[in-house]
Amino acid sequence: MSNNILVTGGAGYIGAITAWELVRAGYSVVALDNLSKGHREALPPDIPFVEGDIGDPKVVEEVLNVHKVGQVIHFAAFSLVGESVAQPWIYFENNLVKGTRFIETCVRNGVKNFVLSSTAAVYGDPVQVPIPETHPLRPKNPYGFSKLGLENVLESYHQTHGLNVAFLRYFNAAGADATGEIGEDHDPETHLIPIIFQTALKKREKVFVFGGDYDTPDGTAIRDYIHVTDLARAHIAVLEGMEKGLSHHAYNLGIGRGYSVLEVIREAQEVCGHEIPYEVAGRRAGDPPVLVADNRRFLDTFDWRPAYDSLRAILRTAWQWHKNYADGYAGGGDDAV
Ligand code: UDP
Numbered sequence: 167m168s169n170n171i172l173v174t175g176g177a178g179y180i181g182a183i184t185a186w187e188l189v190r191a192g193y194s195v196v197a198l199d200n201l202s203k204g205h206r207e208a209l210p211p212d213i214p215f216v217e218g219d220i221g222d223p224k225v226v227e228e229v230l231n232v233h234k235v236g237q238v239i240h241f242a243a244f245s246l247v248g249e250s251v252a253q254p255w256i257y258f259e260n261n262l263v264k265g266t267r268f269i270e271t272c273v274r275n276g277v278k279n280f281v282l283s284s285t286a287a288v289y290g291d292p293v294q295v296p297i298p299e300t301h302p303l304r305p306k307n308p309y310g311f312s313k314l315g316l317e318n319v320l321e322s323y324h325q326t327h328g329l330n331v332a333f334l335r336y337f338n339a340a341g342a343d344a345t346g347e348i349g350e351d352h353d354p355e356t357h358l359i360p361i362i363f364q365t366a367l368k369k370r371e372k373v374f375v376f377g378g379d380y381d382t383p384d385g386t387a388i389r390d391y392i393h394v395t396d397l398a399r400a401h402i403a404v405l406e407g408m409e410k411g412l413s414h415h416a417y418n419l420g421i422g423r424g425y426s427v428l429e430v431i432r433e434a435q436e437v438c439g440h441e442i443p444y445e446v447a448g449r450r451a452g453d454p455p456v457l458v459a460d461n462r463r464f465l466d467t468f469d470w471r472p473a474y475d476s477l478r479a480i481l482r483t484a485w486q487w488h489k490n491y492a493d494g495y496a497g498g499g500d501d502a503v
Contacts, residue, residue: 177204
């Protein structure tokens, strides 16, 4: 069996940083991305890159065979809660329908290990915090349903075809590569931390805080922010663990500590030394009040510890990236002419 690793959505935020971490760890990687959201510049320049769609079996078959792929990390997906509430079908089509076709193509072409980029959105409103993997699975938006659906599809291929599977349920990915050269660049940007730093850089007038009336200490929503490089390294740990036979399929990936939106704004002000204007606005549809991981299953199973164990450390890397690339990849780096 070949150990070459296919990273789908490799030009996206988490996919690209995972590709870089795999290359740095000495793995042989090929990236597939349709560039609907991703950035070719984010990928390591010297790995094979195929521009194509996960829902196109011909393209996928060719990538798997030409590059002798034995393992897959599947990131390619739409991932915005608000957008999924407004347009459920594109989430079901892109994430679940195309994702299922992709898995089937992988299985028919000899892939043995499959790691799914999943999400805490599979849990819905928590009935227990921190949230363990055994928490009821009741998504409250189409994005969460689409990922839960794909987890179930994989579980089924595990049962019927012996595919080794793992679902990594991320809490909130944040931060940037330590080089300050690879980071978050979405269009439109909807994520809290990039929006905060764009405001610090005067690209926006203020941050709108979505909901000030949640049942939390300061009334704003609480999330568990995990550094994107720690997430990337967790995928590598899982692929390595698959060779030894994993004990579970689902794993939470978070730091295990939550921060409210206002706490994130305050910490970000400390990091960048700028006042960040904000205004409390209405809640965003589909948002649970609190998402904090019980990450003990992952910590107990793998030789992995978060290298960035405070929000401030995470924010520092994000600030560096946003200062370097105030207009994203398209604007070039700070030393670009
Ligand atoms: N949020 C906010 N204002 C924004 C963007 C996000 O108050 O402009 C809140 C959002 O409602 C959630 C938290 O910040 O409670 C993190 O949102 P983000 O979109 O970054 O990640 P998500 O939790 O949706 O994956």
